[in-house]
Amino acid sequence: MPTANYICSMSIVKNLQESTIQSLSALYNQSFTEKDFQINQTKPEFEGDYTLVMFSLVKSLKLPPETIGNQLGEHLIKHYPHLFSAYNIIKGFLNLTVIDAYWHDFLNENHNNTGYGKKGMNGKKVMVEYASPNTNKPLHLGHLRNIFLGWSVAEILKANGYEVIKSCIINDRGIHICKSMIAWQLFAQGSTPDSTGIKGDHFVGDYYVKFNDVYKAQVANLITAGKTKDDAEKEAPIMKATQQMLLDWEDGKPEVMALWNTMNSWVYAGFDVTYNSIGADFDKTYYESNTYLLGKDIVQQGMDKNVFFKKDDGSIWIDLTAEGYDEKIVQRRDGTSVYITQDIGLALQKYEQFKIEQSIYVIGNEQNYHMKVLQLICQKLGMPNADNIFHLSYGMVELTSGKMKSREGTVVDADDMVNEMLATSQQHTEELGKVKDFTETELKLLYHTIGLGAMKFYLLRVDPKKTMVFNPAESIDFHGFTGPFVQYTYARIKSILRKQLTNDSMTNNTMTDALLKSEKEIMVMAEQYPAIIEQASAELNPSVIANYIFHLAKSFNSFYAELSIANAETESKKQLRLNLSRLTANIIKSGMQLLGIAVPERM
RNA sequence: GGUCUGGUAGCUCAGCUGGAUAGAGCAUCAGCCUUCUAAGCUGAGGGUCAUUGGUUCGAAUCCAAUCCAGAUCACCA
Numbered sequence: 001m002p003t004a005n006y007i008c009s010m011s012i013v014k015n016l017q018e019s020t021i022q023s024l025s026a027l028y029n030q031s032f033t034e035k036d037f038q039i040n041q042t043k044p045e046f047e048g049d050y051t052l053v054m055f056s057l058v059k060s061l062k063l064p065p066e067t068i069g070n071q072l073g074e075h076l077i078k079h080y081p082h083l084f085s086a087y088n089i090i091k092g093f094l095n096l097t098v099i100d101a102y103w104h105d106f107l108n109e110n111h112n113n114t115g116y117g118k119k120g121m122n123g124k125k126v127m128v129e130y131a132s133p134n135t136n137k138p139l140h141l142g143h144l145r146n147i148f149l150g151w152s153v154a155e156i157l158k159a160n161g162y163e164v165i166k167s168c169i170i171n172d173r174g175i176h177i178c179k180s181m182i183a184w185q186l187f188a189q190g191s192t193p194d195s196t197g198i199k200g201d202h203f204v205g206d207y208y209v210k211f212n213d214v215y216k217a218q219v220a221n222l223i224t225a226g227k228t229k230d231d232a233e234k235e236a237p238i239m240k241a242t243q244q245m246l247l248d249w250e251d252g253k254p255e256v257m258a259l260w261n262t263m264n265s266w267v268y269a270g271f272d273v274t275y276n277s278i279g280a281d282f283d284k285t286y287y288e289s290n291t292y293l294l295g296k297d298i299v300q301q302g303m304d305k306n307v308f309f310k311k312d313d314g315s316i317w318i319d320l321t322a323e324g325y326d327e328k329i330v331q332r333r334d335g336t337s338v339y340i341t342q343d344i345g346l347a348l349q350k351y352e353q354f355k356i357e358q359s360i361y362v363i364g365n366e367q368n369y370h371m372k373v374l375q376l377i378c379q380k381l382g383m384p385n386a387d388n389i390f391h392l393s394y395g396m397v398e399l400t401s402g403k404m405k406s407r408e409g410t411v412v413d414a415d416d417m418v419n420e421m422l423a424t425s426q427q428h429t430e431e432l433g434k435v436k437d438f439t440e441t442e443l444k445l446l447y448h449t450i451g452l453g454a455m456k457f458y459l460l461r462v463d464p465k466k467t468m469v470f471n472p473a474e475s476i477d478f479h480g481f482t483g484p485f486v487q488y489t490y491a492r493i494k495s496i497l498r499k500q501l502t503n504d505s506m507t508n509n510t511m512t513d514a515l516l517k518s519e520k521e522i523m524v525m526a527e528q529y530p531a532i533i534e535q536a537s538a539e540l541n542p543s544v545i546a547n548y549i550f551h552l553a554k555s556f557n558s559f560y561a562e563l564s565i566a567n568a569e570t571e572s573k574k575q576l577r578l579n580l581s582r583l584t585a586n587i588i589k590s591g592m593q594l595l596g597i598a599v600p601e602r603m
Numbered sequence: 604g605g606u607c608u609g610g611u612a613g614c615u616c617a618g619c620u621g622g623a624u625a626g627a628g629c630a631u632c633a634g635c636c637u638u639c640u641a642a643g644c645u646g647a648g649g650g651u652c653a654u655u656g657g658u659u660c661g662a663a664u665c666c667a668a669u670c671c672a673g674a675u676c677a678c679c680a
Contacts, residue, residue, distance in 0.1 A: 035620095043623065053622055055660070065660095092660090093623065134680080174680060288680085315678065324606070325676080332678045339680050368607065369675050395608085396674085400615095403673095434640065450642090462616065466609075467673070473629095474615065478642055480628040481616080488642045496639050547617065550627085561635090561644040603642075 012098060012527055013039055015083055016050055023075040028061055036060070041524070047088055048095030049524055055092045065092030100515050103523045104576075108508040110526075111579040114586050117529040122161035127350055128154045128392075130362035131280065134171045135267040136180045136208045138201040139274055139414035141397050141404065141470060142364065145459045147280045148596060149394055150362040152460055152542040155594045160537040165354055167284040169346065172264055173292060178245040180204050181259055182238060183211035193266050199415065201270030204263055214238050277418055278452060279596055286346060292337065294345025298381065299331050307380045318377055328373055343374050344381070351385035358388045360540065365393040365465070392540050395467035397459075412470065421451035424476045425484070435602055446600055450484050453597040457483030460595050461546040481550055483597055486588060489553035490599040492560070493585040500566055500578055509576040513569075518559040522580055525552050529587050533594070542595055549591040556584045 010018075017034045024032045037056055042048040052072070054065035061068055066089055073087035073094050086097040110116045130150020133139060139147075154164045184207045193200040215238050222232035233239070248256040275281065299316055302308035308316050308330055316331035330341050337345075350359055361371060371391035378386035397412075398404065404411045426447045429435060435446065458475050462468045478484035515523065529548070536544040565581060568574035589599050 038622075040622075046623080051623090055622070058660080091623065171680065176680080313678095326605095329678055334678085336678090338678065342680090364674095365608070366674055370680095372607090393608095398673095428642065432640095432642070434642090466616090469615065471615065471629095477629070480642095482628080482642085484642055485628090488640080492640050492643080494640095499639065543617090547627090554627085557643055558645090560639080561641095564639065566639045602640085 011531055012050065012083075012102065013531065016052075016096070019076060019080045019083060020052060020072065023072055023079065024057075026079075027071055027075055030060070042095050046090060046093075046095050047097065048086070049098045049520070050096050052094040052096065053092065054089075054094055058092075069094040103515060103520065103527075104509060106527055107523065107576070107579050107583060111583040111586075114590070116583075116586060117533050117590060118159045119161040121163065123163075124161070124357045125163045125165065125354060126157055126358045126360060127165045127167055127284075127354060127356045128157070128360045128362065129167045129169060130154075131168045131282070132171065132363070133271065134176060135201075135204070135264050136176045137205045137406070138199075138270065141412040141414065141417060144278070144414050144417065144455070145394060145397050145464075145468075146362055146364070147275075147278065148456050148459050149392070149464050149542065151280055151596050152545075152594060153360065153362070153392065153540050155596065156533065156536050156540075156542060156545070159533050159594060162357075165283045165356070166281065167286065167350070168282040169286040169288060169291070171288050173249070173289045175242060175246050176208070177260070177264075178242045178249065179211040180208040181256075181263055182242045182245055183207035183214065184263065185259070186214075186238070193269070199270045199273060200266030200268070201274070202413075202415070203270070204267050211238065211242075274414055274418070277448075278414075278456075288342070291346045291349070292342050294349060295337050295341035295343075296331075296345075298344055298348070299337070299341060302330065302377075302381055305381065307377075318380070320373065320376060323376055325369075325373055325376070328377070330377070340370065340374055340377070344377060344383075347374070347378060347385065347389060348383060351383075351388070356385070356388065358390055359385060360390045360392050362392045362394065365395055367391075368393055390540075392464070394464040397468055397470050400469060400471050412472075417455065418452070421455045421476065422447050423451075425451035425454065425478070428478055428484075429603070438602075446603060449598045449600050450478070450487060450603060453483035453487050453592070453599075454478060455483075456595055456597050457486070457546060460542045461550070463543050464541060483592075484603075486549055486553045486592060487597075487599050488603060489556055490585055490588045490592075491601060491603040493556070493581045493588075494601050496565055496581055497578065497585070500574075507575055509579050510572060513573065516563065518555070518562050519576065519580060521555050522552070522559055522584060525555055526580075526583050526587055529591070532591075536594070545591050545594050549588055549595075552584060552587060552591075556581075 016039055020037060020039075021032050021034065024030070024036075038053040040051045040053065042051045052069075054069050054072075057063075057068050058065055069087075069089035069092065073089065073096070076084050076096065077087060081099070083099060083102060084096050085099040088095050128150055130153075131143065131147050133143060150166070154166050157164050184204075187210055188207065193203040196203065198206070215236055218236040218238055219229075219232045222235060223229060227235065245256060249260060299308060302318070303310070303316065308318050310316050311333075313333045314335075315329055315333040317327050317329050319327050321327065328340065329338055330344075331337055347359065350356065363371065368391070371389075371393070375386060375389045375391075378389060396403070399410060399412070401410065426443075429443075429446065429450065435443065438446065454476070459468075461481065525548075532544060532548045536542060559580075563577065565574065565577040568577055592599050
């Protein structure tokens with residue numbers, strides 16, 4: 001008999017793959033790989049744990065699937081008695097039952113392992129850039145999807161052994177920033193976030209809105225005065241003032257710089273409050289005001305390498321038509337860099353500063369084209385990190401009524417959203433009345449844990465690539481496929497463990513009775529957790545974890561309703577179920593942590 | 604128009620590297636709290652997997668065409 005260590009150091013699927021490959025070679029004198037057959041989890045209506053699909057072997061072996069299944073099943077049972085206890089064949093499917101001892105060993109080894117499923121450091125560095133706000137507007141629901149996604153992906157990569165640097169580029173310059181500044185100069189009469197009690201990012205955002213209102217009115221007036229629309233848009237006094245301010249900013253005019261610094265500091269203070277409340281953080285922050293001049297020397301290099309070319313008016317371009325894209329400008333005729341040039345410069349700077357293996361950009365899918373072009377240019381320039389740029393492209397968040405449009409005031413504000421979720425979690429908690437003995441501080445923390453958990457889970461449970469619809473009514477639901485459901489399951493388990501684990505807590509289970517179906521279901525699922533983390537990491541997809549954790553919690557709740565833990569039939573059954581409960585709780589906590597969601601001990 | 608996404612139950616989504624009778628949650632209906640937390644559990648109804656054709660022993664999944672929806676194709680960022 002091999003040791004438990006041998007068995008458990010490898011997942012059951014890997015064990016199954018290897019034993020099948022060896023058995024097939026022994027039986028048929030050919031060599032096989034894991035790609036020659038398929039392994040599925042056995043459907044619940046059939047007997048067994050895992051299923052080998054025989055059809056793909058039929059052609060190369062020239063035998064009917066039933067024959068292969070019988071021979072293979074026989075061989076596996078005989079030569080791997082420490083893994084398999086039974087098999088059956090239905091049509092071309094070989095269903096294998098894993099021996100109970102395997103599951104017991106697995107449980108004994110992991111039920112108290114809070115690091116279960118996570119890997120040791122692999123020595124590789126990855127940067128995840130996310131959030132990346134403008135400083136003229138507060139954060140909205142789309143930012144929340146971005147932030148939760150970026151943060152979670154960073155955690156998932158860490159769990160897979162990467163060193164992760166979370167970064168953020170703040171778009172703190174340009175004409176849109178000047179708009180808020182001009183509007184403030186004209187209309188604020190010296191008021192500040194402090195004097196008005198308005199959160200800094202909202203305060204500045206209000207002046208951005210104000211600018212647009214005034215601008216629109218001025219344009220309308222000029223048009224009624226006989227100007228064309230184009231002329232009116234250029235000549236509106238507030239726009240001219242804004243453009244002058246941008247020039248002054250670029251010249252470093254002291255009073256403009258001072259105002260710019262002040263207003264940005266208001267915004268940052270506001271962002272910090274939001275980041276703090278939703279648990280976002282960054283290891284490295286880049287400011288566009290520092291990076292917008294980057295990339296100039298790269299333009300020169302590109303000219304030298306004939307990757308770029310100069311047009312008659314002096315502007316510099318790259319021709320990507322051979323790659324199926326257009327010509328793209330990289331330097332204006334006045335010699336200033338454009339957006340993409342800055343990005344090239346920043347990409348290189350990131351690489352040089354941190355020597356990262358991979359540079360992940362969490363950016364909406366509206367920039368797919370831009371990011372594709374960015375990578376293409378870097379590759380053409382022969383930059384060392386060009387292949388390491390990865391655009392983690394996520395879909396927009398839409399409302400049931402359609403798209404969010406700032407001009408129509410249908411944008412869901414991030415702070416409003418958080419507050420609403422906190423209020424809802426408070427209301428639910430009070431209605432249920434289970435934590436009446438909590439202190440004020442404990443209650444506040446609990447509302448925050450649940451409210452934020454609901455919101456994060458809601459935004460992360462969907463495949464990031466997909467456009468998702470935000471339904472206000474559904475999002476505040478705390479039942480079913482939601483964060484609070486999972487949190488509740490955790491709190492429920494902890495409650496059981498508190499009551500049942502007094503002194504003789506951590507004994508291993510030594511089972512003689514067969515595992516019951518609902519016990520095994522949890523066991524099988526728990527055993528897959530490490531593979532789930534790997535998958536989430538490979539796909540950079542937190543929804544894999546959200547779905548998995550939900551199903552695990554659901555299975556536990558069924559198990560809980562069906563079988564008694566405290567009053568189990570025997571003492572060994574009780575121990576088994578307690579260990580199973582603890583393992584489930586650990587996985588829930590660990591998986592939720594990868595989503596950035598805390599779990600409460602009671603709720 | 605070119606390129607890229609997507610279309611699965613009334614709604615929101617899984618499943619997509621081809622496998623057994625397509626799954627969840629919400630909503631609807633019917634049950635379950637004097638034993639471990641009912642934010643829970645059990646069950647019912649609800650589907651032409653956009654359409655058509657192809658590949659295959661087998662297609663929601665792969666390929667092609669068509670229809671529909673969205674994004675993008677700035678000397679804005």
